[in-house]
Each structure stands twice: as C-alpha cells, then as structure tokens.
Amino acid sequence: MNTNLRRLLEIAEKDKRTIIGLMSGTSLDGLDVALCEMTGHGTQTQLVLRQFDTMPYDAAFKEQVKAIFSKREVDLEKVCLMNAYIGTYHAELINACLEKWGVSAQEVDVIASHGQTIYHAPASQHKLNGMPNATLQIGDGDHIAVKTGIITLSDFRQKHIAAGGEGAPLAVYGDYLLFSEKGQNRIMLNIGGIANFTFLPGDLDTTRIFSTDVGPGNTLMDAYVQLKFPGKFYDAESEIASRGKYDAALLTALLDHPFFGLGFPKTTGPELFNLAYMEQAQEASNTSHLSAQDVLATLNRFSATAICEAITRSTQENSFEIFLSGGGMHNPLLLQNMRELLGDTVIRNTAELGVSPDAKEAVLFATLANECLVGEKIDFGSGKQSIPSVQMGKISLP
Numbered sequence: 001m002n003t004n005l006r007r008l009l010e011i012a013e014k015d016k017r018t019i020i021g022l023m024s025g026t027s028l029d030g031l032d033v034a035l036c037e038m039t040g041h042g043t044q045t046q047l048v049l050r051q052f053d054t055m056p057y058d059a060a061f062k063e064q065v066k067a068i069f070s071k072r073e074v075d076l077e078k079v080c081l082m083n084a085y086i087g088t089y090h091a092e093l094i095n096a097c098l099e100k101w102g103v104s105a106q107e108v109d110v111i112a113s114h115g116q117t118i119y120h121a122p123a124s125q126h127k128l129n130g131m132p133n134a135t136l137q138i139g140d141g142d143h144i145a146v147k148t149g150i151i152t153l154s155d156f157r158q159k160h161i162a163a164g165g166e167g168a169p170l171a172v173y174g175d176y177l178l179f180s181e182k183g184q185n186r187i188m189l190n191i192g193g194i195a196n197f198t199f200l201p202g203d204l205d206t207t208r209i210f211s212t213d214v215g216p217g218n219t220l221m222d223a224y225v226q227l228k229f230p231g232k233f234y235d236a237e238s239e240i241a242s243r244g245k246y247d248a249a250l251l252t253a254l255l256d257h258p259f260f261g262l263g264f265p266k267t268t269g270p271e272l273f274n275l276a277y278m279e280q281a282q283e284a285s286n287t288s289h290l291s292a293q294d295v296l297a298t299l300n301r302f303s304a305t306a307i308c309e310a311i312t313r314s315t316q317e318n319s320f321e322i323f324l325s326g327g328g329m330h331n332p333l334l335l336q337n338m339r340e341l342l343g344d345t346v347i348r349n350t351a352e353l354g355v356s357p358d359a360k361e362a363v364l365f366a367t368l369a370n371e372c373l374v375g376e377k378i379d380f381g382s383g384k385q386s387i388p389s390v391q392m393g394k395i396s397l398p
C-alpha cells in the first residue's frame with residue numbers, strides 16, 4: 001500500500017488528531033492558521049485550540065489577488081499562476097507558523113485549507129438557465145501538501161454544491177457540532193467580508209437548523225475605505241464612520257435590491273456587494289455629494305440593517321442569544337447599530353464558548369476535515385433549508 005495512504009488510514013484510526021485549519025477571506029488581511037487537537041466526531045467532537053495566528057499578507061500579494069477577485073473578466077493566465085502561487089505562499093506561511101510555535105510538521109496529521117475564493121456564482125446571482133451553482137477557490141492543495149510534507153484537504157465547497165447546496169455557508173457544520181446548547185437558541189453570526197449566520201435551536205431539533213448569508217459585512221466598508229483613504233485597509237475602531245451620520249435616502253437605496261427579498265438560505269459575495277453597487281445606490285438616491293464620513297456611516301448602518309433584518313425575518317423564536325465571530329465584531333459602530341436595531345437581544349462572542357472569534361472560521365475547516373476523516377452522515381435542516389449531508393474536502397498526498 002502507498003505509504004501516504006497507510007498514513008491516512010493510521011490518522012483516521014487515531015483517538016486524537018492534530019489538524020491545522022486555514023482560512024483566507026474576502027478582507028485579504030492574512031491567512032488564519034489554527035492548530036487544533038480533535039477527538040471524536042459528529043456531536044461528540046471535542047476540540048482544543050492549541051495555537052492560532054493570522055499571518056499577514058503583504059501589500060503586493062493583496063494587489064495580485066484583487067486583480068483576479070470577484071471580477072467577470074480577468075487575465076486567465078494570472079488565475080492559472082495564482083492557483084499555484086497561493087498554494088506555495090500558504091505553505092510557506094504554515095511552515096513559518098510551525099517554526100514560531102515550535103511544532104514539527106511530523107506532529108501535524110492533516111491540513112484543512114479553504115483556499116482563496118476568487119469568484120462565487122450561485123444561480124440566484126448568475127441567472128444563467130441550465131447552469132449550476134458554482135464557486136471557485138484557488139490555492140492548490142497539492143502545492144501545500146508537497147511543500148509542507150503534510151496530507152492536505154482542500155476545495156471543500158465543491159462537494160456541497162455537488163450535493164445540492166450553493167457551496168456556502170459551510171460554518172453550519174462546525175457551528176452545529178461545536179456550539180449547539182440544549183435549552184438555548186443560538187445565532188452564530190460571523191461578520192466577515194460577507195455576513196452569515198447559523199441558527200441552532202435549543203430543543204436540539206436538527207431539522208430546524210439552518211444557515212445563510214445575509215449580505216455585506218465588512219466588504220463594502222473596506223472597499224470604500226481603500227478607495228477614499230489610500231494606505232488604509234479598513235475603518236479601524238470605526239473612527240471615520242463615527243465622524244459621520246448615516247443618510248436615510250442612501251440607506252433605503254442600498255437596501256432596495258432583490259437579494260434582500262430572496263428566501264433563506266442564500267449566498268452572495270463581493271460579486272454583488274461592491275463599489276459599483278454602492279455607486280448605483282448613490283445615483284438612485286441622488287446622494288453622490290455626501291462626505292466620505294457620511295457614506296461610511298451609511299455603509300456601516302447598511303451592514304447592520306441587513307444582518308438584523310435577516311435575523312429577525314428568519315428566526316421565529318422570541319428569545320435567542322447571538323454569538324459573534326469574524327473581524328466585524330471589532331467594529332464599535334457596527335455593534336452599536338446592531339444593538340439599536342435588535343433591542344435587548346443578548347450579543348456575546350465565541351470566546352465565551354472557548355473558541356477565539358478570530359480563529360473560528362479556521363477551526364470550522366479543521367472540523368470539516370475531521371468529519372471527512374472519521375465522520376459519518378449528519379442529517380440536519382429540512383425542506384428548502386436542507387443542508388447537504390456530505391463529507392467534504394479533496395485529499396492531497398505529499
């Protein structure tokens with residue numbers, strides 16, 4: 001038997017697995033690297049987060065990715081090159097983390113790599129009859145496996161689509177396995193570039209679990225800051241937006257899109273929520289004259305409104321607690337706007353559940369890899385909210 005295949009079987013038979021989860025999102029702030037120790041599987045999964053770092057991307061790399069990111073027309077050669085380049089770059093960042101942590105590659109059983117989404121095309125957005133939901137993440141897993149010497153699982157989203165989903169959100173699997181709590185309805189809300197949440201019922205009725213994107217999180221605010229304030233990547237501590245006030249006419253125009261009328265679940269991305277979307281709303285509301293501070297305050301209110309309206313529209317429960325994760329939770333004005341819109345709803349974060357909010361998405365991919373290696377079918381959701389019951393991840397042997 002191939003020695004790597006034998007190694008894979010040995011890993012699957014271990015009581016405890018050491019898995020590195022990776023996440024690189026739409027903000028392009030860096031590669032999230034989470035070193036996880038996992039025992040069990042399914043609802044018996046036990047996780048210890050041993051190490052976590054976000055390895056920052058250099059400015060040149062951010063520009064290289066942005067040149068091929070969420071655009072209908074791109075230089076195909078650049079896409080081809082970046083698939084290999086990102087795989088190699090991620091491998092280098094992983095090796096740097098292992099050295100920093102004093103962990104040898106031999107101690108790591110597998111890597112779970114999300115890769116870098118460069119285009120997301122659910123049928124509700126591409127509207128091409130007869131064509132499937134589709135999504136594309138690059139950063140090839142074979143390059144990571146060879147350059148770290150560690151078996152690597154990658155490209156998780158394709159199986160989700162093959163089994164009837166839109167390739168996202170995948171957080172629902174880890175949210176359900178790690179954060180369900182009897183007697184407490186929970187909303188696991190991730191505020192990344194795009195905001196998404198999972199509803200976890202306190203009665204543990206798995207047919208009532210669902211997960212959906214809700215609209216922009218940080219992505220529009222970040223894009224606008226990068227446009228208007230060169231050298232800045234985001235509105236740290238909402239310092240800029242806090243000096244403005246939101247414009248009701250622009251907010252109404254931003255919310256006036258068919259996406260917000262779609263049922264749940266649904267997914268989206270910067271393919272829709274981008275600067276062109278904002279400029280169209282400004283033209284429609286005759287608000288192109290607004291100051292940068294007022295526009296940013298309005299984009300902040302827009303994200304908060306999209307999030308809160310989706311939660312209240314989709315959750316029939318009269319009591320639930322929200323657990324935040326993702327970088328948007330560090331945006332004070334966004335949280336203030338959400339509290340205004342949600343009243344006395346309790347807003348906490350996943351650190352209170354033992355998982356750093358910044359590490360959560362990388363941890364979720366480690367959980368998906370664990371399920372691929374030792375999990376069994378999980379049946380949850382129902383009807384249109386049904387969630388593909390599949391193990392995900394392509395396996396790359398070093």
Ligand SMILES: Nc1ncnc2c1ncn2[C@@H]1O[C@H](COP(=O)(O)OP(=O)(O)OP(=O)(O)O)[C@@H](O)[C@H]1O
Nearest residue numbers: 025026027192193218234236237326327328330331
């Ligand atoms: N101190 C802060 N003040 C305001 N915003 C912040 C702060 N820290 C982080 N953010 C926001 O969080 C973003 C990074 O968050 P995160 O890493 O979750 O994004 P992401 O990985 O792109 O998410 P996703 O993959 O879900 O799109 C930053 O681009 C910024 O918008």
Ligand SMILES: CC(=O)N[C@H]1[C@@H]2OC[C@@H](O2)[C@@H](O)[C@@H]1O[C@H](C)C(=O)O
Nearest residue numbers: 117120168169170171192194196361
């Ligand atoms: C195609 C893609 O990369 N989607 C991301 C994006 O970022 C947030 C939201 O949109 C979510 O649906 C998803 O990532 C998280 C990790 C998910 O799949 O749950």
